[in-house]
Amino acid sequence: MPGLCSLTVRAGRTPYLRASLQQIKHFSSSLRTCDYADTLPNLKIGAHTRVLFQGFTGRQATANVKESLEWGTKIVGGVKPGVEGEHLGLPVFPSVKAAQERAKPDASAIYVPGNQTAKAIEEAIEAEIPLVVAVAEHVPLHDILRLHSILKTQSKTRLVGANCPGIISAIGKCRIGFQPLPCFAPGKVGIVAKSGTLSYETVASTTRAGLGQSLCISMGGDPLAGTNFVDALKIFENDPDTEGIILVGEIGGTAEMDAAEWITEYHRRTTNPKPIMALVGGRQAPPGRIMGHAGAWTAPGEPGPEEKYQALERAGAVMVNHPEKFGEGMKALLSNRFGTTSHGSVFGNQRRGMHTMRRAMLGRQQSLPRTQSRTLYIKQFQALDMLKQIGISVNETTPSASDFHLSLTIDRTALSPALIASTSAGFESSSSVRIPFAYTKGSFSASDLVVAAVATQLGLSTSAHEKIAELVQALWQIFKQKEAFVLEVRVGDSAPGNALEVRGARFGFDDAAFRSSSRQKDVHVLRSVEEEVPEEVEAEKDGIVYVKLNGEGSIGTLVNGAGLAMNTVDALTHHGGSCANFLDTGGKATSETVKSSFRFIASDPRVKAIFVNIFGGLTRCDMIAEGIILAFRDLKMSVPVVVRLRGTNEESGQKMIAESGLPLHAFDSFEDAAKKVISLARGQ
Incomplete structure (x- = not known):
């Protein structure tokens, strides 16, 4: 089937189990290996890196180029579509392809608005630029989903971002992004962060402590990141300039849990591991809210911030509650590293001091009505109307114990759409299965592997496969056509004939498509600001x-x-x-x-x-x-x-x-x- 490379069932650790399902085993054995991971070495930028700018002559890019040149970054020119000439004493190329042929850049910094970012990234991928850094906010989610489906099919281009300050080598004086240069100093600490401002605080703390930084990589605040924590950790592990590692996470997704797994394995296979410190932001964030970053929200079934904190701590990361503590904390860890080969003595002696206080988490604040600043949830009757219009049986009723639940959403690790099938309304791990699939997928049928996995998880008979396929296809149609980020439905049997009907729905849509690209106006007129x-x-x-x-x-x-x-x-x-x-x-x-x-x-x-x-x-x-x-x-x-x-x-x-x-x-x-x-x- 198309896009099988991206089709997996998340089983095992997080957060959707059921590894015993035969369908899951069939999926796992059907996968072919993709090679986007081969682009990881492209992250190791330095004095050698030749940097290109897309959106070169714009105001922000111009200011950034001046600063970066003065700092020492090797910039070889920029692109302005259809134009050739000179800007800031550097060549202007009419296309990325022309720039690649003449200037041989190792990386491209994309300084164009969110509605143009996807096109610029795609042009850089086509020109096989080794590293692409996208800094813009408000890049439509479905543009990014489409880009990730392209990135997975190639092994030349690595993406950092979008919605991130970029990547910077303090040692090599190579800045690709808009990081505040006065905070940085050449040194020995590798930093990877979701948050820009928290990463700056972290950098300043390590600079004040006299440690400096080796390489700083931003994962960014969007739901679908081109480079994640584990990618950065792999680079830091083998980087001779990096002696200590700092990870700055926050609510949303499972990247921190993936990092915790990697750290656990790293400590298991390494005699004297590099010390790792971490922070998780949003531990007091009210459930169901988006906290500024487009990706800073916890979807049903995803781990909460406290779960992430504990997982990283169990893995051996020294946790802090504020980035101000990273500098002196890392200095202490590094001073101990070469004095002992005992993992326990290094981390055991230091951990208590780093916490400032070991205690149970304070009570979480109750959420307000689900008003959102970066997304739009429509009312239930509006969601049900969308389903009715494409022929899905709807009967709004109160919840029943026999109802099951489907969610079509995004998988932040697989970087693709995913179906979640659950027998519980909260999509608890013990009762749910998550099935990522390719964004390029055309349609679902009764014989589809995804449909079969859903039916198996829900305990439905073979005769129900066709009805499940119809429902999944309807959700997929709305998801792509209306640029949704989550579609949740509650489904039950209706007598006679045990036909399936939707009894409840909750639909959320990406507002970046509207804000930055003026798409989906018909959806966004449904917003009821008077209720916010x-x-x-x-x-x-x-x-x-x-x-x-x-x-x-x-x-x-x-x-x-x-x-x-x-x-x-x-x-x-x-x-x-x-x-x-x-x-x-x-x-x-x-x-x-x-x-x-x-x-x-x-x-x-x-x-x-x-x-x-x-x-x-x-x-x-x-x-x-x-x-x-x-x-x-x-x-x-x-x-x-x-x-x-x-x-x-x-x-x-x-x-x-x-x-x-x-x-x-x-x-x-x-x-x-x-x-x-x-x-x-x-x-x-």
Whole structure:
């Protein structure tokens, strides 16, 4: 059948079991080997790497090229479709193919908007560019699904991203992305992260500790990443420049669980393994919400953040609750590494100190109604209407114990669509099977291997295969035509004849297709903003991701970057605080976004103190401080504000805050700032 390379049944560790199913065994034995993994060495960039830019003459690319050239990156030119000439003293090529023939680039940095990113990546794949780095947000999910179906069929091009700051060799002075260069120093620590801002904090921490970095790889915040944690770990394992490894994860997907498996095996086969530290962001994220990053959400059946944390810890990674602790922690681990060959003595002696406190997880906050900032869930009757229109029997009823559940969604490890069949509404691992399949698949029939696996899992008779195939085909039609990311249905038998009918549905659609490409307007007009949290809707208009948390939270948070915002809520909770909101300014804290953010936070009567946690990377801390002071004055704020500024020009920014004469409290250390804001929120 077409695309069999991508057809697998996830069995064994996570999170869908049933390895005893004969159908699963048949699938596993039917697979052919794909060779995208052969492109892993392309990640080892350095002084030798010749970098091309797509979108070369744009404003962002121009600024990035100037910085990177000055730092030492070897840039050989760029592409502007149909145009030849010169820009910044470098050649402009009319196509990637022409650039490949004349300049022989080793890597391409793609600096085009999200709606053009897929086309640019595909052009680079066709030209067989060894490494492609895509930094844009809002790349439509189905564009990425199609690209991954292409990447799996070749062994020349490796993708990093999308929605990521890129990859950077501090030793080789090779920067492919938009990382803040002042934070980096040549050194010995390899870093792989989902979050950009958390990776910058991690870099700054290792620089302050005098360790520096060897190679930093971004997995990115999208659901489907071109390069994942295990890919990076394999590079770090064999990299002579890398002596210690740091992994920064977050909610969503199973990449951290895959990494934990790899780390366990690595320690088993290695006498004196390189020390590994890790962090998992979003441990306090409310269930069912998307936390800024397009991929920062936990689908039914996926492991939660606490499960990921524990898996990494069991595997031997030293866990921290804030990236500020990575530098000194890694320094201690590296100093011990060569003093003993005992795995237990290195990790056992250090782990307790790295935690700051070993305790049970605090109670998870209850979720608000499922309003989303990066996706759209339609109402059940609207989802059922979609099914009716293509001939599926629908009968909306209350749940029955005999009902079964199907979900057509994405598999973040297989980088493809996947069907999940379950006898439980929560898609628990013991009652579910996940079956990834190729995005290029045409249709489903009663004799299809996927349909057979679903029927076997659900205990359905052979006579039911045709009805299951019809339902799966209908879901697949909606999934592709309407660019969905998850379609869940509850199904039961209807008498007479035991025909199948859909009794409930929950459909979610990718809004990047609408936001960046103006596709799927008919779906997105179904959004009911009047049923969403008003402050969240208003914040979205200003490019701010604001999530109002339930409970008695008394601390308002204002943070630049989704990963850092999640970790801020986690860390404040760890220190005994209670947060009223999650707020991501979108990665760029200007005076206007700061002012809007303060307004949303202060509108919540629960807030007794505000914690501003900004990492000044591309935006300088002194500029951020000025924006905070102006916004505070303009809004006549009365709530005390604690400001932690780190990054570029941090001392200047802290001084401006301290000398403002306003009730603003400036800090460098996160722990000191956390203690202060918690104290203020308690009225102390």
